[in-house]
Amino acid sequence: MSDADPDDATTDRAAGALLGLACGDALGRPVEFETPASIQAEHGRVTEMLGHGTHGQPAGTVTDDTEMALCIARSLVARDGFDPDDVAERFVAWLDAGPFDVGLMTRDAIDELRDGTPPGEAGQAVWERRSEGSNAGNGSLMRCAPHALAYHLDGRLVEVSRESSAITHADPRCAWGCAALNIVLSGLVAGDDPALAANGVVLSINEGDAVREVVAGIKRAVEGDGGPDPEDLSASGYVLDTLETGLYHGLTAPDAETAIVRAVNMGDDADTVGAVTGAVAGARFGASALPERWLEAIDEADELRSLAGELLALEPARP
Template identity: 30%
Template sequence: GPVSTLSRFRGALVGAVLGDCVGGEFEGAEDVPLDRVLQHLSGLEDDTRGDGILQYSDDTAMMRCVAHSLLTRTGFDEQDMARRFAKEYNLAPGRGYGSGVIQVLRKLASPQLSDVFQPARAQFGGRGSFGNGGAMRAAPFALAFRNAADVQQYSRLGAMLTHSCSLGYNGAVLQALAVHLSLQGALALPEEFINRLISEMEEVEREETAQHDAKALNLAEFPYCTRLHRVKELVERGSVSIEEVISELGNGIAALQSVPTAIFCVLHCLEPREGLPERYGGLERTIAYSLALGGDTDTIACMAGAIAGAHYGIEAIPQSWQKSCEGVEEADQLAERLYKLYCLTQLEE
């Protein structure tokens, strides 16, 4: 039957946490045979395995901060969000944070800091990070704001607290927009979904800083649009090898090499795929496929999990998977609270 909006909200955040937790197993691996992925996932269904639950990483730790901040401040407050990132890192520094972002998080902890965007700007010789750390935590922005313009504006600012390179924050914008569209059921028409993302990103990448950064990094003009066109081609082709996906789209820690890839995973897995169990629904396929790409698996599965979860809803996520992952219950509660906020803002308009 039709998926309710609340179910989509819950699916988005729970899907993200799940992707992070199950993807951690293969993060950084070069070749991940599908057999190993399926073995890992079927292990989740076994109550007797007794090796405890899978822990979440920085992806979820920072996403929780974003959700808590948006809820507590009923909107975007850069000071509050920055403090939460710093505090969370201080409490649990061993969650697998990127090696650069740690410096930002340490500086954000200083009470003397007045411009919370400054530490991010000092990264990588003043260019700022193009890592996917802004994108991996972007989903809650799509749950907190109703219209695309707000989703865009605040996901960008939220990412800029740690990622000041346009490739970094525009990856977050793309991820937030993908979740935003998916929450509205836009994946029912996959071609229109990708076309809308392309036209939104054309506007975003027209900006001077984006043009400048693309040139400075030796990339094609409109780097995200270029990749999204490749996503579209690969989706249309249907049959495509893992190797091709990796070489065309990437599976790395840079936002440009992972956000379009996550979007591809979702689109590719809308239909049953060879090699994946027939009993799998779309969300299970998406997570399994994301892991099989190797590379930055926790983050690609986290981002794909958020987009897919928003499409299929919470009911599509197996209970056994949910029970196997740390932080699922909290993510579910945060999604419900964000949904209530979302309903309230409708009354105001």
């Protein structure tokens, strides 16, 4: 192994980011759209992979969160970096295969791509047609983690994260939300402590006040100086709610399992909040800290682990 090669701990944290995403996604899928009270009444506390429930799938089944992250990860490896045209083609093929779960903005943008709209314009076209309150969902945030691995040592991480988001979600809150999450993930994979990883966002983004405010709140919580009250966190599909809640649970929980369980049992958009939390907690604690019983239930686990290593070893080509 050369001096530039990642060490075992870094590789474990990189795999944790993708596997944690899948764990949170699959654990949350059966209770998506439920309330904490209905989850408590039916399941007590969700700590195991459940079958049936929302979308009626077998235990361990992932949703569009993981499937679209896989599209991006496969593209990054195949194209030696971010190629929006290739990502767009993979998104179209994925949707044409008939996934059981797909967000409204995502579907509309992929329809634009299928009709020939360039990747840099598809998400913008959809965004401009939608009114405030339905135009800043978490559908790009849920899938963006592979970029944090491929560009973990590359100054283009912010640019790539924003451009990738805009393929389907062009709202600045979505684009900067992806950049913010990926900066945190990149720092955690590198071995930074949670406070330092969160502070990297404040130092790295030059616009997007809403995102800076959210992550500054997370930084305060990690440092023990106030921060959000857990009772005030939201598991809605609004991108900044998902970002704040995922970062809070992922950066403050004592271990990866606790982080993901806390997020999923909030209900509402449980799979995506679980996926974002899982990516953060997995990058923080490593794949080796994720429950083996969860990983054994996820069919995509081996590929995600392999892709994480390949992404970490990439030296993305310049355009």
